[in-house]
Amino acid sequence: MECLHGFPASTVSTKNGKFWLSIKNNPKSCELFCPAQDRSLYETAMAMWRANGPIHPVCDTRQRLARMKVVKDVSKLNFGRPFFVCCDRENPCKFWQWGDRHELPKPKCGHGLNACVRKVKKEGENQGRLFFCCPNDREKSCGFF
Numbered sequence: 001m002e003c004l005h006g007f008p009a010s011t012v013s014t015k016n017g018k019f020w021l022s023i024k025n026n027p028k029s030c031e032l033f034c035p036a037q038d039r040s041l042y043e044t045a046m047a048m049w050r051a052n053g054p055i056h057p058v059c060d061t062r063q064r065l066a067r068m069k070v071v072k073d074v075s076k077l078n079f080g081r082p083f084f085v086c087c088d089r090e091n092p093c094k095f096w097q098w099g100d101r102h103e104l105p106k107p108k109c110g111h112g113l114n115a116c117v118r119k120v121k122k123e124g125e126n127q128g129r130l131f132f133c134c135p136n137d138r139e140k141s142c143g144f145f
Contacts, residue, residue, distance in 0.1 A: 001039060004030040004046060004056060004068060011036075030056060031067040031087050038072065045070045045082035048100040058106075059086045060116035060135050061093035068099055109134040110142030 001009045003022040009032055012019050018036035034042040049068070057066045066084035073079060082099030086092035106114045115132035134141040 001034070001043065002046075003032040004049070004054070009034075030065055033067070038070065041070050041072065041080055042068075044080060045099065049082050052100055057084050057095075057097050058114045059088070059093060059095045060106075060114060061095065062087050063113050063135065066095060066097070107132055107144075109136075109144035111136065115144060 001011075001020045003009045007023065009020045010023055012021060020032065020034040020036065020039065020042075022030050022032040032042075045068070058064065059066045064087045067087050067089075068082055068084055071078045071081045071083065084095070084097045084099050086095040106117075109115050111134065113135050116135040117130050118133055120126045120129045120131065131145065134144040136142070
């Protein structure tokens with residue numbers, strides 16, 4: 001099995017079963033993690049992702065490649081469809097994106113980081129509108145808007 005970027009994936013056996021994962025010492029590790037029983041489901045999902053101009057999204061908060069997952073519930077309309085979530089397993093942010101749709105790349109802020117998308121909360125005519133801004137907190141922000 002290959003990871004998202006076409007590199008050989010490693011296999012690991014534990015008491016919970018056999019798993020495929022991207023090689024951690026690879027600088028382009030895509031955080032692939034796939035239970036052996038879901039291998040064909042993941043390979044199909046990765047083919048769908050590659051067919052749509054594979055842009056690997058970057059998690060807004062962590063500024064690292066997002067982790068691909070697959071809808072595994074057969075009763076769901078989107079069964080087998082790939083999606084991306086935050087790369088951090090311990091404390092994930094709210095990043096989420098379908099993997100089989102081409103998303104436009106986000107602009108870079110003054111720090112060279114992918115800008116994050118926020119929604120206007122202040123009451124007025126712009127309330128609810130989306131905008132790009134620096135992903136850092138206010139104290140470290142470059143002011144990108």
